[in-house]
Amino acid sequence: MTPTPAPTLAREAPPGGPRWTDVCAYADLLPERGACAIVGGVQVAVFRTHDGALYALSNLDPFSGAQVISRGLLGTRGDAATVASPMYKQVFALETGVCLDDPAVSLRVFPVRRTAAGDRVEVGTSDEHRE
């Protein structure tokens, strides 16, 4: 297995702090692939890239209306890490959720982190994310 960096801290925690939910073991995530977690009724696509970094985006593909973003192929465009929707292939930046093929569209970004022990993955939600 590829060595992975130390646990990363949450990016951009919303004000008041997110509520953290344990979703899976870090080892459950294949490098360069995603998985879907359901958190408070919301489907969150969680990705692990080749360098061990974690990202979490809304699983809902706005172009097809299907919950499939977690099944997209990862990659890069320029310096940006990306995921391509498996349905109609639009590419989204993992960091910001912005659709690089149509910047008017973006996916919601969720905070995601490894636990201090490094073996578990947690997704952060705030109340606005709940259905």
Place this chain on the structure above:
Amino acid sequence: MNDEGHAVRDVVIVGHGPAGHRLVEALRERDPDRVLRVTVVGEETRPAYDRVALTSYLTEDADLACAPHDADVTLVTGDPVVALDRAARTVRTAAGRAIGYDALVLATGSAPFVPPVAGHDLPGVFAYRTLDDLDALRAHCTNLTMSRPGANGVVIGGGLLGLEAARALQGLGVRTHVVEIAPWLMPRQLDEGGGAMLRRHIEALGMTVHAGTPMAGLEAGEDGAVARVALADGGAVEAGVVVFSAGIRPRDELARAAGLPVGERGGVAVDAGCRTADPDVYAVGECACVDGQVHGLVAPCFSMAEVVADALLARAAGRASGARFEGADASTKLKLMGVDVASFGDPFAGARDGHLDVTYTDPVAGVYKRLVVSDDARTLVGGVLVGDAAAYPTLRALLGAELPGSPEQTLFGGTEAASGGDLPDATVICSCNNVCAGTIRTAVRDEGLTDLAAVKNCTRAGSTCGSCVPLVKNLLDAELTAAGVQVSRALCEHFEHSRAELFDIVRVRGITTFTRLIEEHGRGRGCDICKPVVASILASLGNGHILAGEQAALQDTNDHFLANIQKNGTYSVVPRIPGGEITPERLIVIGEVARDFGLYTKITGGQRIDLFGARVEQLPDIWRRLVEAGFESGHAYGKSLRTVKSCVGSTWCRYGVQDSVAMAIRLELRYRGLRAPHKLKSAVSGCARECAEAQGKDFGIIATEQGWNLYLAGNGGMRPRHADLFATDLTDEDLVRYIDRFLMFYIRTADRLQRTASWLENLDGGLDYLREVIVEDRLGLCAELDAAMARHVAAYSDEWRDTLDDPEKLGRFVSFVNAPGTPDPSIVFEPERDQIKPVLVAGTRLEVAAR
């Protein structure tokens, strides 16, 4: 005051919609010294936003704001102009501002038309025009669906905007009905056949259409809000929300009050220079009436803004402007959840004008196409496309020009050819921004542009609706080729190589991982283009199970789940049925599996059975049952051999001369699992009657009294091609040997997603050269090709059986990593013809490319 008017310094623009915004931008771009002082006064509280994309604000929270103007432009928002004093050359706003002008431009847009029926002003009734309308609509629908899940909503008006509103309403969770007074949908753009086909698509999306039915009035419920829409035919639809989209009316009230002439049906009357009867007052966009005509699409509104920008700059410079608004191309293309709709030129021209119609309807595929051509069938006058609008950019560019072939060829793919190079300079390529072929060519040549993004930036072509982008790319490539610039064959930004070059690199250097390949021969970390290509190359060269190790991360979702993704995120399952021969016992197993898992069942064109609607976590259970009964993966999900179809052959058929079923089974079992640049299809016919349709396949075999005739490089699909006769009267052994070599040579040398047909068309020397390579071994390659195929045959193993035996691979087949047993609640079905059909419950996107 001379005819050109007095000198101009202060320009005041009334209205900050897309037309007003474009006018300001055009003025600033062409006035670097800031000779003109520009003031814009808008009624809405927000600066201009992209109204074309309005629906995406609701469905995806899109930010629609137009680019802000520079700091020298004075922008007043939320304060409508209420009076125009032409004598004093001053406008006055509701808040009491008085603003003087040298030249005034009315860009007040239009207002939604709400018919004066009973109940039109009840709570719960909305227009669909501004972001404020949408905010109010969303708030109402949120309350409605919370208090009454499953509530109905009605959109009055089945035109372009009405359908957009309908989709937005459905996205807000409301069961949506569309009421259209005309007998079919989108009556301004579509003819009856196109409207009927569109209706089938709209209904398939779960909406109800009432066409040919005027609305009689709205009725309130107990709470005082709208509750029912009464129809003129006596029917009624329950409705907790009603959206009016029954047309627009130009906002000409300022001009009327100031005594300026207006058109017969409204709109500020202007000449071709967009100037009103007062030489200091202009009008642009939806509020203007040019030659008695009001324009509602964005392209003509932009053209008017450009005309007025030119006129104002000319006046400031003391010269005359030659810019004229020359009418508009009303061509339209929109995409409604995968349904393409396009209308171009004059789609209603018919026999009365001496024109001819060519119509094609495919109710199964949901495609309707109609071309209107001149009486000698040579000139394109107009047309309608529903369900498949791929030909739209080319057809629109051909309007008024001579067709390159017969109308049928134009309808069926003949237009796909890289036609950019031949179009005359004057042909309008981008009608949103009025850019013609000559402008693009000049920009490429003079500015030294080499990529599409630069061409879009420089010329604006393709930057609004995007439908002309393929043509712009063709023009760019043709111009670069003519200039001797090598057109890049790079696979994507990560590899400079073509697929064939990468294949050789991987083969010769013995590379077995993507990581090594991209580190040594590429850059970045790959993408959805190069990863599946490399996955396919690795699989073609025999690197074990496609989900083993790092390869798993390269597979697109179909290969990753060994099934075919469908529009709602479920998958379909196709077990292999070699040659289409199946025992009753196995047929029963398929039936039982489909019944037990509640799958939709359909017979495919390749003599197999497709089972739809499986969730990822069901796939292993489904396949355990199928594998137990002796089935294998059918590879319907892979770029690989699909089926070898057959007729029943000499065993049963009184005309058959060879056993086509046995040969089909032999070939299908030999090539099953073979990964290729694209899917591969085959068929074997037992006699010259050709019941298996072998000549439409990548490799097709037709029996003769003496043996087999081999046909190569045919296909059906978008651009059908008959296969070429490669060799005749072959023995079984020669037949198999030639097919082995053909396939391996194709796999080594074809481009990404290039089927055998286009590969052969692009092969230097064509069929004769292919015979030299395969039969005469001119390249000395045959031994290697034969050995590669022998390795494939020996290494074949059923992907599904192997997956079921491997707990690690099986662990990935879950909808939710944190709730493996939980099915995805977004997957919902409803019954249709005694089976299931998918219902999309999530918000969906509507793209309106131009209007």
